[in-house]
Amino acid sequence: MNSPKHDNTLIVIPAYNEATHIESLLKKIRQQGFDRILIVDDASEDDTAAIARANGARVIRHVINRGPGAATQSGIEYARMHNYARMVTIDADNQHDPEDIAKLLERLDRGDVDLVIGNRFMRGDNFIPRSRVIYNGIANLITFLFSRHWISDTQSGMKALNRKAIENTQLGTDGFEFCSEWVIKAGLMHLRIAEVPIKVYYTEESRKKGQGFLTGIRTLSSLFHQLLLRH
Amino acid sequence: METYQILVPIVALAFWAYTIFQFIKGRSSIVELLFWSLFWLLTIALALFPDSITDRLARWLGMKSNINALVFLALGILFFLQFRLYFLIKRQNSIISELVRKLALKEDEKDEA
Numbered sequence: 273m274n275s276p277k278h279d280n281t282l283i284v285i286p287a288y289n290e291a292t293h294i295e296s297l298l299k300k301i302r303q304q305g306f307d308r309i310l311i312v313d314d315a316s317e318d319d320t321a322a323i324a325r326a327n328g329a330r331v332i333r334h335v336i337n338r339g340p341g342a343a344t345q346s347g348i349e350y351a352r353m354h355n356y357a358r359m360v361t362i363d364a365d366n367q368h369d370p371e372d373i374a375k376l377l378e379r380l381d382r383g384d385v386d387l388v389i390g391n392r393f394m395r396g397d398n399f400i401p402r403s404r405v406i407y408n409g410i411a412n413l414i415t416f417l418f419s420r421h422w423i424s425d426t427q428s429g430m431k432a433l434n435r436k437a438i439e440n441t442q443l444g445t446d447g448f449e450f451c452s453e454w455v456i457k458a459g460l461m462h463l464r465i466a467e468v469p470i471k472v473y474y475t476e477e478s479r480k481k482g483q484g485f486l487t488g489i490r491t492l493s494s495l496f497h498q499l500l501l502r503h
Numbered sequence: 504m505e506t507y508q509i510l511v512p513i514v515a516l517a518f519w520a521y522t523i524f525q526f527i528k529g530r531s532s533i534v535e536l537l538f539w540s541l542f543w544l545l546t547i548a549l550a551l552f553p554d555s556i557t558d559r560l561a562r563w564l565g566m567k568s569n570i571n572a573l574v575f576l577a578l579g580i581l582f583f584l585q586f587r588l589y590f591l592i593k594r595q596n597s598i599i600s601e602l603v604r605k606l607a608l609k610e611d612e613k614d615e616a
Contacts, residue, residue: 312607332607342600346607353608446600 280357281377283309284347285329286340287364291318298327300370301362310350311364312343320364340429341450345443352438359438363429365475372470376432379468386437386463389423389455390430394469401474411452419456423465427451430470437463511550519543542580549573 283306287294294311301309311324315337324331332346344361351359360376362368368390376388392398393408408427415426428451433441440461443450458465519540526536549556557569566572 330611332611334603334607336599336603338600338603342604345600346604349604349608350611444597446596 278306279308281306281308282347282351282354282356282359283373284312284344284351284359284361285309285364286312286314286343286347286361287316287320287324288314288337288340288343289316289318289320290364291316291320291323293364293366294320294323295327297362297364297366297370298324298329301373302328304370304373306370306373308356310347312346312350314338314340314343339446339450340448341443341453342446344450345441348433348438348441348443351433356438357435358432360432361429367473367475368430369471369473372430372468373432375468375470376430379466380432380434384464385466386434387458387465388432389425389465389467390428390432390470391425391467392428392470392472393425394467395471398472399474400472404474415452415455418452419459421455421459421465423455423467425467426455428470508550508553512547515543515546515550 283301285294285297290297298309307328309329311321311329311331313321313324313331313333315334321331321333332350334343334346347361348359358377358380360373362370362373372390376390379385379388392400393405408425412422412424412426416422427448431454437458440463441454441457443453443457445453455465522531522536522539522543525531526533531539554569557573560576561567561569561572564572564575566575
């Protein structure tokens with residue numbers, strides 16, 4: 273069972289074709305005392321949804337694939353509708369360690385921030401592929417240009433939000449560019465941001481699934497559209 | 504009269520008729536009808552009186568050659584249409600995501616009830 277102190281916390285996992293990882297991830301999250309877990313199945317073609325349901329997670333399913341940004345926004349809207357006080361997003365591919373959820377929440381509960389980002393670069397013992405380091409650096413720079421806030425891991429998928437952030441976050445981009453958009457919009461909405469170090473495990477599979485040069489181009493174009501032309 | 508001066512107005516008239524048909528069927532707005540009507544009428548006028556119109560256009564834009572003025576104007580129109588298409592596609596994408604999200608949350612509500 274959910275430990276009572278975590279009853280108001282929703283763990284959101286946007287997932288697309290993650291049947292091989294989802295069961296072990298759900299077990300690890302439960303071991304940390306979190307039972308309120310939402311899988312946003314982004315129209316997976318494998319058994320992601322069935323496995324998640326069989327392992328006790330709540331599943332909402334997109335009828336067509338819309339991307340990680342769209343799936344994350346669905347999770348935020350679910351948390352908003354069901355009045356959760358806190359929400360944590362975590363990647364479905366097992367690259368994050370659920371033990372870190374408590375660290376993010378602990379930082380959030382100090383009450384002086386609204387959004388806590390799990391930072392993969394603050395720990396010296398994480399092995400991060402060079403391509404990711406470079407991509408993240410460029411993304412940080414782009415995000416900084418738009419937001420004037422320096423965050424050293426803008427592309428992290430592990431974040432914790434308090435109620436204020438849940439109520440005010442409205443992501444407009446569907447793809448991986450939502451990470452930068454999130455930080456920029458958080459700044460525009462005067463949400464206070466902090467970063468805490470987290471562990472990360474890169475596998476061959478997670479490296480293939482993540483972001484690359486094309487995502488960078490899309491990020492620039494989407495941010496330009498979202499932030500300069502629409503607002 | 505050159506061959507293109509017959510062909511271009513015929514094609515433009517066909518597109519203009521299509522534009523009017525789209526408006527009658529309620530698939531385009533009055534603003535779109537006016538914009539495209541103006542565009543096709545201008546195309547017909549350019550085909551029928553190429554030199555007098557483009558010479559005047561070149562003088563008005565301060566260009567020496569009427570061909571330069573025409574290319575400049577055509578590029579401007581193309582960029583405008585491209586820009587408009589970009590926004591339309593972005594908007595459609597965003598509407599589709601919103602719809603997919605609403606469906607997912609509604610299905611969940613049904614399951615819960």
